[in-house]
Amino acid sequence: MKKIHFEKHRCKGCGLCVLFCPQKNLRMSEDLNDQGLSYPEEIDPACCTACGLCFRMCPDVAIEVYQQVAKDKKQ
Amino acid sequence: MPNLTRTEVLTDAQTHYCPGCGHGIIHRLVAEVIDELGIREKTIGTAPVGCAVLLYDYFNCDIIECAHGRPPAVATGMKRVQPDKIVFTYQGDGDLAAIGTSETIHAANRGENITVIFVNNAIYGMTGGQMAPTTLTGMFSTTSQDGRGEHGEGPPLKVCELLSSLEGVCYLERTAVSTPKDVISAKRAIKKAFQNQIDGKGFSLVEVLSMCPTDWKLSTAKAVDFVNNEMKTAFPLGVYVDRS
Incomplete structure (x- = not known):
């Protein structure tokens, strides 16, 4: 996931x-x-640390971060 | 660790705010606080006239729309009639600091047990970028073409400093949403303002410095820099009153 x-x-x-x-x-x-607008995409999914700063700064709550998934993957 | 997702206090509606506007972040913070405190069923929001006029489309709780500048007066009435409800107002700088100055000052002076979220973006956003009471000295707007202060407009109105002399005020804090750190501290402040009301401690106001890239005529990145460099100098962040 x-x-x-x-x-x-x-x-x-x-x-x-x-x-x-x-x-x-x-x-x-x-x-x-x-809407004809560019949207964000990840350059390398493996680099994401799931820190959640993108979620915190997104004014449209268009980003969801699954920190538990990131933690499970790490273990 | 928690998953960071949309709370049920926000509806699925897409907001009408411009790209890069801080209102969306502040909506999320208020919604998360209402969700975390478990008070959605008994919360009544009070919407201003201004960019946030369509608040009732975005929140899954009761919202009342007031005449321009009157949310503190309407919130006072609602809180006094239904003291068990949690009443918050969500106001911009044109609403709270221009036409609604007297309502704000008197509600604060009476120490009404309400929570006020004050979004300060130093300009009238909805009407197209006119000078607001909080516009910075030297800042350009459609009604201060030579920069504010050149023709006797005076310096910006500092709401937290103004209200800090009143004895009825319980909690005043100025925060921002221009960096992740500020967003997290803004959420703490908003949560404290709601908790004060739940505990019956009195008038709490949280001022949030926000971006308006469209009317400042700046890119998103430059609007963030403007808040960090110019607005935070003119409006210093911090707790101004804490009697909780």
Whole structure:
């Protein structure tokens, strides 16, 4: 299961998640969502530490982070 | 470890806010606090006139829409009639610090047992970027083309400093949502403001410095820098009153 899920049709493409990702693991997509906007995507899913900063900064609550999944994977 | 997901206090509706606006983050914080305290069924929100006017579309609790600037007065009435309910107001700077200044000051002075969330983005957002009472000195807006202060507009109104002289106030804190650290401390402050009301301690106000990239005419990243560098200098963060 993925550690992070982007609800891309909710995204308005502000880029706050990309700005605050401490691993610099996010980028804006080339594809567009229903509203015609770029949305964030992971560069390398293995790099994600599930810290949740993208979730905390997302104004549209379009990101979900599953920290328990990340912890289970680590063990 | 917890999973970070959308709380049930927020509806599934997509917000009408511009990209990069801080309102969405503050909505989430208020919703999470209501969820964590388990008070959704008995919470009544009070929506302002301004960008957050459609609050009732986004919250899964009772919301009342008031005349411009009057949420503290309406909240006072609701809290006095139904003291067992949790009543909060969610106001912008045009609502709370311009047309609603007297309602805010008198509600604070009476020590009404309500929680006020004050979103300060230093500009009138909904009407298209006019000068607000909280616009910074030298800042451009559609009604201060030479920068505020050049034509006798005066310095920005500092609500926390203004209210801190009142004896009826229980809790005043200024926070921001421009960095993850500020978002977490803003949530703590909002939670404390709600807890004060549950404990019957009196008037609590949390001011949140927020971004408005559209009306500041800045990119998201530059709007974040503007809050961190300019707004936090003009409006210092911190706890101004804590009598809880």
